[in-house]
Structure formats: structure tokens, C-alpha cells
Amino acid sequence: MLDEILLRVEKPARYIGNEINMVKKGECEINFAFCFPDVYEVGMSHLGMQILYYFLNRREDTYCQRVFAPWVDMEDMMRAHGIPLYALETGAPIKDFDFVGFTLQYEMSYTNILNMLDLAGIPVYARDRGEGDPIVIGGGPCAYNPEPLADFFDIFYIGEGEVYYDEILDMYKEHKRNGGTRAEFLEKALSVPCLYIPKFYDVSYNEDGTLKSFEPNHPNAPRTIKKAIVKDLDKVFYPEKQIVPLIEVVHDRVTLEVFRGCIRGCRFCQAGYIYRPVREKNADTLIECSKSLVANSGHEEISLTSLSTSDYTQFQPLATGLLDLYTKDKINIALPSLRIDAFSLDLMERVQEVRKSSLTFAPEAGTQRLRNVINKGLTEEDILNGAALAFSGGWNRVKLYFMCGLPTETDEDLFGVIDLANKIVDKYHEIPKEERPRPVSVVASMSCFVPKPFTPFQWAAQSTVQEFLRKTKLVKTNMTKKQVRYIYHEPELCSMEAVLARGDRRVCDAVYRAWKTGAKFDGWSEFFRYDLWLKALKDSGLTLEFYACRERSYDELLPWDHINIGVSKSFFIKEMERAKAGQVTKNCRAECAMCGAKAFGTGVCYE
Amino acid sequence: MNRMTYDYRLQFTKRDKMRYIGHLDLLKYFQRAIKRANVPIAFSMGFNPHQLVSFTMPLPLGMSGLAEYVDIRLESEMPCDDLKTRLNAQMSDGMEITAVRRLREDEDTGAALVAAADYTAVLDICDPDFADKLASLKAVPVWEIEKLGKKKKLKTVDIRPLIYALDCETAENTVIHARLATGSNSNLKPELMLRYIYEKLGLDFDYIRIKIARTEMYRRDESGNFTGLME
Secondary structure (H helix, E strand, O other), rough: OOHHHHHHOOHHHHHHOOOOOOOOOOOOOOOEEEEEOOHHHOOOOHHHHHHHHHHHHHHEEEEEEEEOOOOHHHHHHHHHHHHOEEOOOOOOEEHHHHHHEEEEOOOHHHHHHHHHHHHHHHOOOOHHHHOOOEEEEOOHHHHHOHHHHHHOOOOEOOOOOOHHHHHHHHHHHHHOOOOOOOHHHHHHOOOOOOEEOOHEEEEEOOOOEEEEEEOOOOOOOOOOEOEOOOOOOOOOOOOOOOOEEOOOOOOOOEEOOOOOOOOOOOOOOOOOOOOOOOOOOOOOHHHHHHHHHHHHHOOOOEEEEEEHHHOOOOHHHHHHHHHHHHHHOOOEOOOOOOOOOOOOHHHHHOOOOOOOOOEEEEEEEHHHHHHHOOOOOOOHHHHHHHHHHHHHHHOOOEEEEOOOOOOOOHHHHHHHHHHHHHHHHHHHHOOOOOHHHHHHHEEEEEEEEOOOOOOHHHHHHOOOHHHHHHHHHHHHHHHHOOOEEEEOHHHHHHHHHHHHHOOOOOOOHHHHHHHHHHOOOOOOOOOOOOHHHHHHHHOOOOOOHHHOOOOOOOOOOOOOOOOOOOOOOOHHHHHHHHHHHHOOOOOOOOOOOOOOHHOOOOOHHHO | OOOOOOEEEEEEEEEEHHHHOHHHHHHHHHHHHHHEEEEEEEEOOOOOEEEEEEOOOOOOOOOEEEEEEEEEEEOOOOHHHHHHHHHHHHOOEEEEEEEEEHHHHHOOOOHHHEEEEEEEEOOOOOOOOHHHHHHHHHHOOEEEEEEEEOOOOOEEEEOOHHEEEEEEOOOOEEEEEEEEOOOOOOOOOHHHHHHHHHHHHOOOOOOOOEEEEEEEEEOOOOOOOOOOOOO
């Protein structure tokens, strides 16, 4: 049956498994379905899944298998033929697994989670699950505010998976052998400090809709849940292989994780805070690691992964080491998240001998004032000097990333975006005409600012959809140079993202209603249905304005206050105040800002 | 002076789950397998060097291939058995290198040589008289059918001359065996022939329900004899 269906859907190889380095095992005591709530090509490009897949499978007693969201054509076929959601490795229905784990990378994939549970035949609401149903567990960046999903998950794992999964699975194995119940296991799981089990907490609300209280209802439920982090990134498990897909995916390459965290402290960036403190791997470790990954994959590209590769203290030896090792084998080195300076340009020159790709800058804001507010250390001088350097080296394409609707933003900041783009064009024209064979091309891309939990801007109001539209139009009509292309995003999607990012438990109802009425693949603009979401919010008795466009006061109880990322709330308040005053905070290496992450006893705090 | 070249022809299967991999992905798959196997593959010259790998004939998505061919050029000589073992260690379930031979001096690539292929199609019909019906159909010298031409325009073609052999068995399943023109000169897709047969017999044609395998590929000499590409 599956055979015939596969020939009637787009890209059937998404649904067959059988890739290079896929783990094959016999019967195992623990079956873990690792679910990525988006389509195969997106999920297979995700490093975290590759790491945890081999991490869990290194246990003899555990078989971790992968599951992705079937594309709509496949979903229709599966529903029509009564095929439940299955795991790629064995084709077994995930309903029969012990654990169904979702990685929560993006708010707009929440409806896909509900859809996958439903397609699997697992009750969507945690409270409706019984013995025999899997334990549904969530992790990843969006788990730091788990509340908008609290009704659908049995457990959330807060932090890095390598730390406690062994303990959890050992505990589960013993529990299973002793014939324990689901409810008993969830109680036992309360002993693991990074696990949040929503059913052991009660929430009440004030009349104005804000949180009144958030209280444990079980004697063993901790008041705060502590994120788990790997202390020594150099010694922690890293896979020697990667699954190599049989079809083209978003990133087809060897991925080397260089460090976790970021020293920069951009005030809008959640990743910059939740992964603190910065912990690096040694260049030697990484080079060793690359050898087996390259040999076992046959990939033609190695990508260095981190939030800001230039901040890696051993960047130079690593980059030159990799180039020396792989240039002769025609293996390319990809260097995302680089600051443009003489060294990185020289490196890029060596890396891309043939075709010069475009240069990317992320000033995020158009004026120095606003860049100070968001603590983006990049100055106009940096950008123009970097561009000039690159132009003289033969580059002619520049991409600029901006955000619209940042706190304290005025129209002047928006005009600054236009100015900056124009100045880059002018910079190119400073080169003598005969030395620039091709015209310059500048792409200015503007996204809508979404305030996120665990950032100094977590209290900020988001612009309304109308304001976003006015602002993007303002930039569009004034961006007149023909060398500059302006791209902007649809604000409706970003406003829903803001609701889900800072939502409380009541938002679960809206997520459910949106999904029930047909919302899925919301992150794909061709599928996003703003009308469904607005109606779902309305029917749940909620408003978009309350969650997205309302400024919170510092003393408001926030839905994620029970999660402890190690960076203190008082630090975020201080940072928000500094932002309002336009004061820059130095990066972790230049000066400790006393954020609280030092308590983890590792990383950059002890360099 | 002529540089010594080391050209090899690999015969392989592509079946089961691997049927769902399209041609471009298959190329990538082979390139990576060759790298992992540490086979001393030769690269093309120029700015964007690529491995010298040449498939004889793309296999349509969903069809099984029991004797597919790819020609590769190496930098240095390698025993055929060794090449086969090393590559097989890198194959996923459903793909296997079944034979390897060194190409003769000046031998053309499979893509240039191929003139015919054998297909086996397991039909989704149950008709005890099928063999007779097919026999009378075979007796018709012209099989005219409409197909989409290069510019997406329908045109009528006679496909009968492109069918070199056609048989069937009707034991458990109804199975058609056919040898069809294949290659750059003249080519007949089994789908078109099957559609013709279904239409003539007044059957519903749903191509996906028919299980097709390509079982061998041939070159053809001046006197019309077929020789398998491995020979």
C-alpha cells in the first residue's frame, strides 16, 4: 500500500529512510521517536537532531528513530489509507514507542506537532493519554517558554540533551521492567532538575489577564526548573558520522559545532542568552572530528557552526587547519556568521576560488543610536570598511539584514536603513570604473522584530501589523537607488509568532483551535492562515494585542518565570534600562556583565 | 603522447526503497559513495571539476533496475573485484554493484552505445484471455498513439517499430516482457507502450499500479544482434 502511495506524492524519498549511516538495530527495550515538526529537508539539516540521534543510539538498550512532518500531499494519502505516522528507520508506528520527542525550533511549527500526534493516533492533549501511549517530551529553544504547548506535552526537557538523557532513560528502563504506570513515571521524573512536567503546576490569572500565580501542586515538583548545560564541550559526545540524505536537503554538508553560546549579548536575541555561558571546543578536537565525518559522509563541504564564528578564539588555526587538510580533496569550507575583516576576507578568498558569493552584514538597525539600543556592536564604519575591503577584493554583492519595530525605533531609524544601503552603493562607486566590471548589487532585507522570552526585550511591545505595514512601506517608497533591492516580510506571521513566543497556558487552546480548523506548516507563508489564527484566538477568549503588542511591567509574573536559564531577571531588567538609555554593554570577553551564568562554573566566565 | 585511461563499467541494481531516488540524487549518491570508498576517481578539467561518472540511461522514479550501468574513470588502475567490494561496502539496502569490468581501449560509453532495454511489467489486471488479446494486437503492424512532443504539443507516433520483442505470461500475475528501443537515437518508454495496450484492450490505465523493472540493456550491431552492456 505504502509503495503505491509513495509514487503519488512529491519527493517520495522523504518517507523511506534507508539513508547512509542510518542506524539499524534489532529489538530494543526503549524506543524513542525523534520528531522534527517540519518537512524532511528542513529537519535533516538540523545539527541538534544529528547529535542526539547518535547520542541516544549509542545506548544498546535504546533505538532512536526519526520522524518528520509529512508534506500535505503525503498527509492526505496517509489519512485516506489509514496509515499512522511512522518512523523512518523501521516504518513502525510511533504510537507504539516509549518516547515521542519533539524538537521545538520555531513557534510556527506548533500546529505541526499537534498534527503529527494526531496522525500518529496519539491523543493530542496530554491529559487524554493513557497507559500504552508514549511519553511525549519536548526540548530545544522554544521549550524555554513551554506554556503555549503545556497542555500537549507530558514533559519538557530544558537545556542540552547530552546531560540528562542517560539518567532519564535508565530511570525509565527500570520503571518499565517493574511494570510502573505512566503517572508514576512522571512523578519519578520530577527528580531530574531540568525536567518540567506541566501537570504538576497550577496557574491562576488576574482580572486583567496577567498571571496571578504559578504554583507546584505536587510536593516534589521544583519551584524552578534549571536548564542543563554541558560543562566540557570538548569532551562531550560528538557523532563520528552524520546521516547523509538520499535527496537534496537544505544543508548537505558536514557540520562542525565550534562553540555554544554567544559573547555578544544582542538584546533582541534569545539564543545569545539561553545558551550562556559560551563554551568552546578545541581546534584540534574539531579537526580530528572533521576527519571521520568527512570520511563517513562523502560530503563536499564542511560548515562551521556557531552563533558568531569570528568570536571563536581558535578561529585562525581551525580555519587554516581545515583548508590545509581539505583543499586538495576539493572539499569546500563554509563559514557562516563571519565578521568581515581582512582575515576573514582572505579566508573567503581561499575558500571560494571561483565564484564570489555575496557578503552578508547584519546591522539589524539603521542608525547608530538604535544599534546601541539593541547592543549590536557593529558600527557604520565597520560595515563600510568591510564593504570597501571586499569590493577591492572583487566582491560586488552585499546582503544586509535589518529588523523593523525594535524598541524605541522612530522613522529616523528607518531612513537610516536607506542611508546605509545607499552608502554601500556609493562605496562601490569609489572604486575606479575600470576596476569594477560588474554593477554592484545590495539587498536590504527587513524582518519584523519579535520580542522573545529570556531577552532584555521580553517586556517590550511588538509593533502592530498596521504599524509594520506603514514602516515597511515608508522604507520601500524611499529606497530609490536602482542598485538596492528591498525585501520585507509579511507582518501577520510575525505577530502570531510573538503571541506564541510569549504566550501563557491559555494560548494552548488557541493553538488547538487553529490546528483543528486547518492551520499547519504556518512557517511556510503559502500555508499561513492569519484568519484561522485570529479566529482561534477570539474563540479562546484571547487577543493578539494582549500577547504581542502589550508592554509588560517588570513586576508582572511572566509565564516562563519558573524556568531558570542561569541569567537572572534582574540582569535583564538592567539591560532593558541600559537599552532605553542607549548604553552599550560589553561582550563577555571584554568585561563580565554579571548576568548570572557564571554560576554554571564553566566556559567564558572562567577564561 | 596518449595518457593512459582507466575506465570501468559498473553494473548495479536499484530496487525496493532506492526506486524512489531520482536521477540527479542518484548521481550525488554515487559521487559520495565513491568518495567514502576512497576510489581514485578522475575529475574533469576546468573551473568546476567534477567526478567522471556517466550513467548509461536514467531510470524513471519508481521503476526497479536490475542491471543498470554507470561508467567511471579512475586516476589509476584498480582490480575489478576490489572496486566492486569497496563500493558495495558503501551501498544502502536496495543497491548493489553486481559486476564490474574494465572498458576496452576506445570503447564508447554506455550512454553512447545503448540501443535497447528489456522490461518486465507486472500488470494490475486479471484476464485469462490476455495472452490471446496481446497476440492479436502484436499482429497489427502499426501502433499509433498520441504523445507529448518536445514542445508540449501532442503528436501521433507509431511505436510498433520500437518494440523489438513482446511476450507475456499469465500464471499468477499477468506479466509482460518487452525489449524496447532505448537510447539517444530512438527511445520508447514502457509507459507509452503499456498505455497503448491498455487503451486498445479497453482497460483503465493507472501507470502507478503497474510494477515495472528494467532488467538488461544492450548495444546493437549492424546486423541487428543485441549484446548486453557487460559483455
